[in-house]
Amino acid sequence: MKVAIVFGGAGSERMVSVASAQHMSTYLPEAELWHWLPDRRVQWVDRARLLTHPNPFINPLEPDEHRQPLAVDIDDALEQARQRHLTLVLALHGVDGEDGTLALLCEEAGVAFTGSGSRASRLAFNKLATKTAVQACGVPTLPHLVLSDDGARLDAWGRHWLSECAGVVAKPVSDGSSYGLFMIRSADQWERFLRQPPEVPYMIEPLLNGIEATVGVIEHDGLVALEPVEIRLPDATDFDYISKYLNQVEERCPSTLPSQIVKALKSYAIAAHQAVAAEGYSRSDFIVRDAEIIFLEINTLPGMTQASLLPKELAVANIDIRTFLLRQILLGQIRMARGRFAELATTP
Template identity: 40%
Template sequence: MASIRDKGQTMQRKVILLFGGESQERFVSVATAQNLSRFLPNALCWFWAPNDAVYEVDAAFLQEHKDPFNAAFEPQIPVLFETLPSALDCPDYKGHIFLLGLHGGRGEDGTVQKWLEDRDLTFTGSHSEACGKAFDKVWAKSVLADFPIKMAPTLVVRGNDKLSLEALRTLFETHSKVVVKPVHDGSSVGLCIIESDRALQAALDMVCSQLDRPFIAEPFIAGTELTVGVVDEAHGPRALPATEIRAQAGRTFDYNGKYLGHGVQEITPAEVSAEWVKKAQEMAVLAHKALGCVGYSRTDLIMHEGEAYFLETNTLPGLTRASLVPQQLAAEGTTLTSFLEHVLDMAEKHREQK
């Protein structure tokens, strides 16, 4: 396979840009689709609505949608298919490549990928098993525990498990600063940092209000947050330039910071030492390979006392205009058009090799 930087500027394939979903991250997915559709003038744009219906929307209508990170995208057109599985069953689209602009929920946990695999359809990104591993933060850490990757100890907390709730109290008493986040969500949805008794109670209330949703709690690791994209090439995975995340005092890199620019600065390339960048890139590539990721991914980490500590890996990282992977591609001089063509190439190659 040619290098991503050797790609041409035209794409003649039949492509379906699939976006939306039922999770909170569907707002990010719409913004990703808005960005990608600018470079895919001939692609079909399928919006997967929260009620499972599929709409084929005009790219111009998609582009006109304002404030995608806050405002619901609601096409006022007839439904194309009642469910996504029924859409995937339609033989008319057998020869298309599904470019996945999905984030979170069934779009990133391996469910949609398994539907596509079962129908022998071509799609971008990792296969279902790798998506499942990466999306489940506990599963991901159990896999990476067999590799030389540093991680904070993890406590699983459930609202209906009193022992885990007491363990969270003990963790806070021991470390005085604790991070709590959902096991299965990305985009920093549901992230909170406990630094006071009041914040602890708020976190406990949040966990107990969502009995069907497990959370993880970890001691807060002070340091510099970096994130590194990884792209598969002919010779193997290649790390992109690192991005440094700087949060203002009292702010966290949550959904509002990541997508609305509230109290957070993203610096690409990261203004840290070459040694730190090398360690971050090596961890990102190792996590990509260990989890079995395909195509591209992004790994978040903390540099603490000169060592990289793993936070999480995203198998379908955001590709909005404001997202980190596009920033990193631009920093190395790669256009999004070239990246997309490369990703579509890899999807076809991966299917041929199965």
């Protein structure tokens, strides 16, 4: 089997990508390891160097300047993959991965790859567009505003949510789920946020108390929703990059949620997967308040690190990670063999 795990990229979640590649490579020892550097070169990485790289969530994997790059840029790398009939296992998160950038380049180059196609990833990466898509399928979502809305209206709703809910959450419209979050719990914090707003588009939602839950969906003899992970946060803790990846939360799988809630979560996760036309696998995040379930977002390239949620769900389902990855590789190869890339790359 000729495969390469591609990781890194230029986005804010490139260190998570390194951690995913570390974990995935232990189950695919035959895979080449391609590090897509922030300067856009692609470098082949020695397996031992990757596996012994310490604390990848906080320590960047620096380029090995003693080694010649595999390719001067990703286009050159993809041409090599095409000529060698390699299938690429995508382990990128955030920009370059979840946003469909590399998927589109693979489609245009005719290179098989794992995960969703570019259109699905591009849609899922845009939280506003995703909301519209899942709402049309009957999946409940939160009310929202965007930072560019009328200032007086934005301020009024923000203050309303501060008084009636747990606060306000502001998140980038198009970015991963671990960076750039603002959890606003006071009028002073809200005023400071409005005075010095981020320069990129932001979505504003009410912050709700409740149980966070996440549900993986995989293609495994049809679409299968895995057992939800129930996420319990200590008091005054936000589910951000630090708490997610540095083990500051309690994650229960199987969950202790009532069976009817679990059934509904699985149904909504499959509906969200289908709404964005995801392929291979995805992970949808929700908040549960008593009998109420609210969709937060979907990820078409969820983390596969040792600390990630999808591997926990696969373990509960008694699906070995190597078996899962080999299935994803096969799905990518079938997609290419059916000649779908040209259609996907050119259809608006």
